[in-house]
Amino acid sequence: MNKVLICNPPSKGADKIIREGRCTQRSSFWSLNYPPLTLAQLTSLLRRDSDVIVETHDFGVGVGFEQAFDKINITPNYAIVNIGSTQFDSDIEFCRLLNKKYQCEIIVIGTHVSSFAQEVLNEFPFIKYVCINEPEFTILKFFKKPMDDSVFVSKENTNVANNFDNSIEELPAPDWSSFELANYKLPSTGEKFLMVNPTRGxxxxxxxxxxxxxxxxxxxxxxxxxxxxxxxxxxDKYGIDNFLLWSDTFTANKKYVKDLCYELKKLNIRWVSNSRVDTLDYETAKVMKESGCWLLTFGIETHNDKTLSRIQKGYKEVDITRGVNAAKDAGILTVGHYILGLPGESCEDMRRTYQKSKELGLDYSQFYYATPFPGTKLYRELSQYNNLTPFDNYSQDHCYYNGIVPVRDLKKLKDEFSIKSLFRVETVNFVGRSFTIRQILKTLLQIRTHLRI
Ligand code: SF4
Known part of the structure; x- marks a missing residue:
């Protein structure tokens, strides 16, 4: 019988790394680890619908290489490894060591390897298969008898179609039994939380x-x-009543959101999720609030209409205020994510974005560098000015030249905006209301280390 190891890789420096679909990044200032939804989902599906023996680990919670090998109890003949972009080189190194120790066949999953499957297979001979796009049903097809490896990209099989047609309704509930749930706590209250996936795409x-x-x-x-x-x-099972409703854009279908919220209201839970400014109105936000939603994050990116159009965001600046206000008026806390260094943006454009973000009255604004994640249009655009290869690490801590603003200036802007944002009245209120003194001090220390001040 096949023994299958499923894991998020460890990190050489025992760093905390999030690898969840589109989100591949170092754990934030707030030390938030995402519960590994993809691993839990894959585990439950294989346990329900195949006869393989599965052992699952999330080594991304701050486990080092040696410690990771100590935790593996089976001798796997297959290892499914979730590769992130943040520590791509380290994740691939872990695959090499797994293959060396167990002589197991390595199957890699994740956005980065999906985009450069052939290149990855050619460069790293110890990787046998690349599973492109969302992994669950593809991996199930492979392990179901008779086993079918034509579902993966391999050296022999380069022509594999996308697999987006799967109905997520057929997925069983994720199996969280393999994980130490104490690792996944809300940064503000320290309470345990889990992720639930209502929509995909x-x-x-x-x-x-x-x-x-x-x-x-x-x-x-x-x-x-x-x-x-x-x-x-x-x-009922874990006594958890805080949830992250994990979707690409949770509010994309308002009717679905309202139908779900009417039922959630009966459960007496607290939850957070993400939204798009042009998909939220006050009526929907109010229903969400009444069902336990206390915080929404918006990928605002920039307040510059020209840039919004260039990055194909699909809305204009005027939509931003409307969407954020809908959440605020309903009593939901708001977090805005911004991207600095997008193609075509000058220092002045970014300063204007910062000014507008202040006026918007968000409870917290987070600034990231434009990160050319493999497979994206941004990767191709920033390739003109930076030497990018499929084998690099791509992390939102790393700054790229956008053809206009020198990297050192971009770094200064990010540090300046990040610090100033922390001391805005709304943010001080938000932090003061939600965090203990110990958590605030810890966070300030982390920020100091991050900014090297
Ligand atoms: S709205 Fe844009 S940023 Fe948000 S999940 Fe969709 S493609 Fe990504």
């Missing part, structure tokens, strides 16, 4: 984002009954 095609590449452009929803049952079961 995103109808938009933002130039920097890997979500449509990984989950496709068609919005797929899970039935309200299934999502509600999953949350209720998690509440």
């Amino acid at each position: 995103c109808p938009w095609k933002c130039s920097f984002c890997t979500a449509p590449l990984f989950y496709g452009n068609r919005l797929r929803t899970r039935s309200v009954d299934k999502v509600v049952k999953e949350i209720k079961d998690l509440k």
